[in-house]
Amino acid sequence: MNYPGKGLVEGLAVTARNFVGSYFYKDRLITVQYPEERVQTPENSRTFPFLVYDESPDRPRCTACKICEVECPPKCIYIVMDRDEKGKPRQQPKVFDIDISVCMQCQICVEVCPFESIKMDNDFEKSKYGRFNDLVQRLPDLLKSNEYYLKIKPAEAAEVDAKLKAEAEAKAAKKAAAAAAAAAKAAAAPPTPPTGTVT
Amino acid sequence: MAVEKLAGIKVPARAEYIRVIMAELSRLQNHASAIGFLLQDCGAWGTPLLYAFKEREKILDFFETVSGSRMMCNYMRFGGVRVDLTDVMLAMARKIVAEFPKFLDEFEKLMTTNEVVLARCQRVGILSKELAIAGSISGPVARASGVEYDVRKVDKYGVYDRLEFGVPVGPVGDVYDRYYIRVLEMRESIKILQQALRDIPAGPAQAVEVKLRGFKMPAGDGYGRIEGPKGELGFYLVSEGGPKPYRYHVRPPSFINLTVLEDMCLGHKVADAIIILGSIDIVLGEVDR
Numbered sequence: 001m002n003y004p005g006k007g008l009v010e011g012l013a014v015t016a017r018n019f020v021g022s023y024f025y026k027d028r029l030i031t032v033q034y035p036e037e038r039v040q041t042p043e044n045s046r047t048f049p050f051l052v053y054d055e056s057p058d059r060p061r062c063t064a065c066k067i068c069e070v071e072c073p074p075k076c077i078y079i080v081m082d083r084d085e086k087g088k089p090r091q092q093p094k095v096f097d098i099d100i101s102v103c104m105q106c107q108i109c110v111e112v113c114p115f116e117s118i119k120m121d122n123d124f125e126k127s128k129y130g131r132f133n134d135l136v137q138r139l140p141d142l143l144k145s146n147e148y149y150l151k152i153k154p155a156e157a158a159e160v161d162a163k164l165k166a167e168a169e170a171k172a173a174k175k176a177a178a179a180a181a182a183a184a185k186a187a188a189a190p191p192t193p194p195t196g197t198v199t
Numbered sequence: 200m201a202v203e204k205l206a207g208i209k210v211p212a213r214a215e216y217i218r219v220i221m222a223e224l225s226r227l228q229n230h231a232s233a234i235g236f237l238l239q240d241c242g243a244w245g246t247p248l249l250y251a252f253k254e255r256e257k258i259l260d261f262f263e264t265v266s267g268s269r270m271m272c273n274y275m276r277f278g279g280v281r282v283d284l285t286d287v288m289l290a291m292a293r294k295i296v297a298e299f300p301k302f303l304d305e306f307e308k309l310m311t312t313n314e315v316v317l318a319r320c321q322r323v324g325i326l327s328k329e330l331a332i333a334g335s336i337s338g339p340v341a342r343a344s345g346v347e348y349d350v351r352k353v354d355k356y357g358v359y360d361r362l363e364f365g366v367p368v369g370p371v372g373d374v375y376d377r378y379y380i381r382v383l384e385m386r387e388s389i390k391i392l393q394q395a396l397r398d399i400p401a402g403p404a405q406a407v408e409v410k411l412r413g414f415k416m417p418a419g420d421g422y423g424r425i426e427g428p429k430g431e432l433g434f435y436l437v438s439e440g441g442p443k444p445y446r447y448h449v450r451p452p453s454f455i456n457l458t459v460l461e462d463m464c465l466g467h468k469v470a471d472a473i474i475i476l477g478s479i480d481i482v483l484g485e486v487d488r
Contacts, residue, residue: 007312014309015246030253042260044282046267106273120267 043153046120048100049109051142052149060143061117064093068109068118076102077109096142100126101135116160122152203277204421208406214279215358216399220292221262221274222425223388223395227299228258229428230339230381230388233480237378238310240477241319242470247309254302257295264288278406289396296392303385311379320375324463324475327372334459338430338452340479343380344372350426362394377478416440429453429480451488453481 021028032039053060064081082094109118121144128134150157203210210218235251259269265288266272266281274281284292310316326336331344341348349366351359367383369376418440424433430452437446456479464472 005314007314007317011309011313014305018250030256042264044265044267045263104271105268106271107267108273 041122041124043155045122046105046107047124048103048105048121048126048137049098049118049142050121050144051096051139052117052119052146053143054146057140057143057145060092061115062093062096063091063115063117064089064096065114067112067114071108071112073106073108074102074104076100076104093139096139098137098142099135100137116164119149119153119157204423208278210279210357211403211406212358212400213283213402214404214406216395217280217284217404218275219358219362219395220284220392220399221265221272221280223392224258224261224292224295226388226428227385227392228255229480230385231255231258231302233477234306234310234378234381236477236480237320237374237474238316240474241316243315247306250302250306250309254299257298261288261291261295264291276405280404283404284399289399292392293396296389296396299389300386303382307382311382316378317375319471319474320373320378320478322371322373323467323471324374324478325372326459326463330459330462331372334455336430336456336459338427338456339380339384340377340430340456342367343369343376345369350424350431354424356425358395361398362391364388364391374474374478415442416444424450427452429482430456449488451485453479453483454486454488457481457486 018028023029051060051062064079066079066081069075069077069079076099078095078097078099079093080095082090082092084090105120107120110120126135146157146161150161231251231254232248235245235248235255238247239245262272262274263269265284266274326340326344328345330336331341331346336344336346337348337350345368347366347368350356351364352366364387367380367387369380416438418438420435420437422433422435424431426432431450432452433450435446435448435450436444439445460476460479463475467475
């Protein structure tokens with residue numbers, strides 16, 4: 001059967017079905033009343049980077065090696081290494097700025113970090129009133145505890161913790177082995193009087 | 200792909216299948232929003248657009264679950280993909296693919312035979328086959344003009360030679376054809392997805408020999424291209440060896456498709472220019488690089 005305006009009538013039937021259906025079927029009513037209701041974001045979801053610390057914010061995992069600063073595609077990271085009074089590097093950042101208006105959330109900094117110190121947050125409510133400086137995240141804003149990381153990404157953080165623990169154990173074992181080897185060497189080679197061998 | 204060709208990296212089969220799944224899902228979400236915007240451009244406030252976005256949202260949620268981000272997934276890697284798909288994710292993808300035809304049927308009932316759409320779109324913004332070839336137009340815009348050219352069929356990159364799908368071609372090359380080609384392409388994409396999700400093999404999702412930092416390339420040049428949702432997306436790369444390319448050029452689909460806008464608009468009303476522009480389906484971020 002074909003009559004003029006058939007397409008229009010069928011189209012209106014579709015909209016009517018959606019309108020009426022939204023009162024009865026859950027899959028036709030998909031609106032979420034945002035500030036009151038929230039959708040649970042998946043664990044992999046990412047927004048902006050943050051820095052992890054273990055015990056206290058004074059000792060972040062970050063060693064200011066600047067690998068992420070170099071690798072960042074839009075160059076939104078700025079790092080200055082901390083130095084003590086004598087000018088010796090202290091292996092932690094003095095300044096660590098991320099301009100989140102420039103950051104494109106690509107996760108490359110996370111992938112290149114050799115110390116598991118920079119990770120992706122999933123907090124998306126970062127809007128600010130100012131246009132320029134408000135969107136630059138300074139070191140205190142970026143530092144977050146390992147517990148926070150475990151809370152937002154349980155599986156990934158547990159994996160990282162296990163890896164760091166294994167690394168620390170391997171390091172300790174190596175140290176112990178080295179110490180044992182040195183001790184064994186010392187024991188094996190009796191303390192000979194330094195005769196003739198002058199270094 | 201240019202990098203893989205140049206460095207001779209062999210991509211594992213599972214990674215190739217995952218790439219096909221992700222690429223076809225991207226095509227679905229891109230075309231869904233493109234055809235949704237058509238009536239928006241005609242002046243109707245968003246009803247079909249929101250129906251299309253409802254469906255698109257499910258695909259974007261899937262992307263977020265897999266890769267962490269909704270649009271800029273940063274998921275493909277030289278020699279594979281960044282994270283493997285788990286069974287839960289595959290089940291999620293299967294659910295999307297199973298439900299998508301239902302949405303398409305409903306959407307077509309709303310749009311395809313609608314007299315307003317026909318009046319606004321038929322015989323508007325005709326792009327001739329000759330001009331499409333001369334202007335090196337690619338993607339759905341070229342296919343709507345009758346150019347049977349699809350990089351997936353021509354190059355048979357990845358695992359597309361193992362999958363069965365058709366390339367729809369339009370008869371006239373007007374705005375309506377461009378709309379309808381996208382609907383047909385989505386149906387073909389669903390066919391591809393069903394096959395890929397059925398055949399996906401077990402195995403690693405990333406070639407082992409590739410590192411992210413300090414990746415050494417052999418010297419030479421390579422061109423890799425794919426059939427993106429909007430047309431042929433190509434990357435030309437010249438390497439002198441070492442981790443950074445010497446020259447790097449992108450062949451953008453939207454920018455080149457946009458060049459024929461003037462020829463299509465001549466002789467039509469100003470109001471028609473908007474739907475003609477909308478039917479090319481450009482992304483301005485890519486045009487204005």
